[in-house]
Amino acid sequence: MPHATVDVAYGGVMERVMNDKVQKLIDRGVAIPHPASVDIGDEVDPVLIAPESTIYAGCKIFGKKTVIMSGTRLGQEAPVTIEDCQIGRDVELKGGYFKKSVFLEKSNMACGAHVRDACILEEEAGGAHTVGLKQTILMPFVTLGSLINFCDCLMAGGTSRKDHSEVGSSYIHFNYTPNQDKATASLLGDVPRGVMLDQRPIFLGGQGGIVGPASLGFGTVIAAGTVLRGDVVEDGTIVMGQALKEGRQEFVPGVYWEIKRKIRNNIAYIANIGALKAWYTHVRALFFGPDQLEQALLSGALEKLDMALDERIKRLGAVAAKMDHSVRAYQRCMGSAASSVLVRQKQELADSWDNIEGALAKLRDVQGDIAGRDTFLSALAESRHTQSRDYISTIQGLPEDLRTAGTQWLTSIVDEITAACLGRLPTFQ
Numbered sequence: 001m002p003h004a005t006v007d008v009a010y011g012g013v014m015e016r017v018m019n020d021k022v023q024k025l026i027d028r029g030v031a032i033p034h035p036a037s038v039d040i041g042d043e044v045d046p047v048l049i050a051p052e053s054t055i056y057a058g059c060k061i062f063g064k065k066t067v068i069m070s071g072t073r074l075g076q077e078a079p080v081t082i083e084d085c086q087i088g089r090d091v092e093l094k095g096g097y098f099k100k101s102v103f104l105e106k107s108n109m110a111c112g113a114h115v116r117d118a119c120i121l122e123e124e125a126g127g128a129h130t131v132g133l134k135q136t137i138l139m140p141f142v143t144l145g146s147l148i149n150f151c152d153c154l155m156a157g158g159t160s161r162k163d164h165s166e167v168g169s170s171y172i173h174f175n176y177t178p179n180q181d182k183a184t185a186s187l188l189g190d191v192p193r194g195v196m197l198d199q200r201p202i203f204l205g206g207q208g209g210i211v212g213p214a215s216l217g218f219g220t221v222i223a224a225g226t227v228l229r230g231d232v233v234e235d236g237t238i239v240m241g242q243a244l245k246e247g248r249q250e251f252v253p254g255v256y257w258e259i260k261r262k263i264r265n266n267i268a269y270i271a272n273i274g275a276l277k278a279w280y281t282h283v284r285a286l287f288f289g290p291d292q293l294e295q296a297l298l299s300g301a302l303e304k305l306d307m308a309l310d311e312r313i314k315r316l317g318a319v320a321a322k323m324d325h326s327v328r329a330y331q332r333c334m335g336s337a338a339s340s341v342l343v344r345q346k347q348e349l350a351d352s353w354d355n356i357e358g359a360l361a362k363l364r365d366v367q368g369d370i371a372g373r374d375t376f377l378s379a380l381a382e383s384r385h386t387q388s389r390d391y392i393s394t395i396q397g398l399p400e401d402l403r404t405a406g407t408q409w410l411t412s413i414v415d416e417i418t419a420a421c422l423g424r425l426p427t428f429q
Contacts, residue, residue: 025049033057050293056080067296077111086300092126101133102301110146118307123392124161128169135185135311137276139194140392145169145206152185154272156194157218158201159396165189168206168224175212179254179322183266183315184212191272192410193218195279196403197396200236213265231261254322254329259345260428266316270309271417274366275410277305281365282377283406286384287391306364313360320353345427352424359420368412376406 021040025032029051032038038055041062049068055061056075061068063084071090074080078095085098088105096113101120108126109115116134127133127144132151138144139156141164148167152175158164165188175184188210193199202216205224214228219236222228226241256262280301288298323346330346331338367373379402384394398406422428 021046025055030055048293048296065296065300067293067300069293069297086297088297100304100307102297102304104297104301107138118304118311120301120304135308137308139165139189140197141165143167145171149173151175152182152212154185154187154189154191154269154276155202156189156191157199159197159199163201165201165203167204168208170207171204172209173212174209174227178251179256181315181319181322183262183312183319185266185269185312185315186210186212186214186216187265187269187272188214188216188220189218190414191275191279192407192414195276195283195395195410196398196407197392198403213262213269215265215268231265250333252329252333254325255333256319256322256326256330256346257342259323259342259349262319263316263345263349263425263428264422266312266319267418267421268414270312270316270360270421271414273305273308273312274363274417275368275413277302277309277365278367278373278413279410280305282373283380284391286380287394309360309364313357317353317357320349320356323347323350341427345425348425348427355424356421359424360417363417363420366413366416368416369409372405372409372412376402376409379405 021044022032022035022038024046026035028046030049031054034057037057039060043064044061044066045064048066050070052070053068053072054074058079059075060081062082065084065086066082067086069087069089072087073092074082076092076094080093080095081097083099085101085103087103090106091103092108094109095111096109098113098115100117101115104122106124107121109131110127110129112130113127114132118135119133120137122138123140125138125140125142127148128146130147131144132149134151136150136152137154141158141161142155143164144150144167146169148169148171150167150171150173153173155165173186176182177184188202189199200219202218203221205222205226207225208222209227211227211229215231215233217233217235217237220232221238223238223240226239228239229242232239285298288294327343327346331343383398389397
């Protein structure tokens with residue numbers, strides 16, 4: 001990548017001098033305390049980096065889609081590298097690597113972060129030091145502790161910075177299986193209720209983990225040190241320890257001993273991303289201003305949701321492609337004891353995948369109950385007109401019946417996508 005600084009020799013001594021792009025940012029009112037240490041790629045558009053943002057020493061900024069809005073501070077604890085990220089107002093990325101992700105107002109990550117493709121951190125979401133994310137969506141206020149690997153998740157819950165969903169330090173979302181697939185995304189909370197910002201927080205205790213794909217209800221508490229291997233669908237449930245049964249047996253590559261829960265959870269995740277995309281398109285879009293930076297931030301978020309859909313469909317398709325082999329391996333292993341139901345499920349998934357993938361392509365922009373959507377949007381517009389509040393306070397200020405109507409609209413999207421998939425998989429009902 002091109003550098004924003006060059007080495008120049010003066011009497012045998014090499015000095016760093018800044019190029020025109022850094023100077024343009026300084027002229028625009030961007031604070032760069034040590035300009036000779038900052039690299040700005042030639043492809044970066046200075047117009048998309050707002051005045052009153054701060055770029056500290058050692059930072060590197062690349063990507064023609066990079067957006068940095070006012071009040072944002074990059075690299076206060078350690079150098080930061082940015083590649084094609086869209087960063088909203090008053091965000092703090094204190095040290096680490098950030099690629100093709102979106103950070104909305106007042107979100108934050110501490111030193112050592114590694115945030116890669118298709119992540120969205122919504123308002124005031126963030127993490128402490130040494131957190132790894134990829135294909136992860138954190139809804140407002142969600143807070144991650146330190147030393148965490150939390151890829152392939154969507155997490156919601158909580159109502160404020162004092163009442164937020166929390167992931168304890170040294171937590172892992174296990175997102176890769178012995179059969180070498182990543183159809184493992186976990187839905188922690190859900191979109192239709194989670195976007196209303198009125199649900200009980202989820203608590204994942206430290207030094208624990210979740211084996212994806214899992215589904216958790218709001219208000220779930222997973223005790224510290226617990227590795228969850230299943231779903232907790234009831235709201236307000238505490239799980240205290242899940243001991244593995246000791247023993248050894250032959251590992252047979254390619255054999256899936258259970259497939260129904262895995263596929264249903266993947267479909268549910270895809271359906272919730274579809275609902276979230278509709279929410280951004282019709283609701284979130286109302287809270288982005290008309291100027292270039294605001295619209296670029298919105299476009300970035302919609303792009304990441306499409307990336308999330310692409311990833312989940314690809315990963316689910318990869319599992320479907322393994323089912324013919326899995327049937328043969330399972331039958332060789334089990335002989336006459338093989339479950340006929342499991343065999344039918346695998347064959348059904350393999351045979352139906354092309355139709356399912358086609359249905360999902362048609363449903364990428366599904367609107368669900370359009371009459372219910374329009375009623376909700378009309379009432380929301382009236383609320384914004386009379387009260388003129390920001391996104392968080394507007395949504396939380398909606399009357400309960402209106403929030404319920406919005407949830408019902410989004411649920412209709414989830415239901416439509418789910419039905420389109422499971423309708424082609426009768427043994428998964």
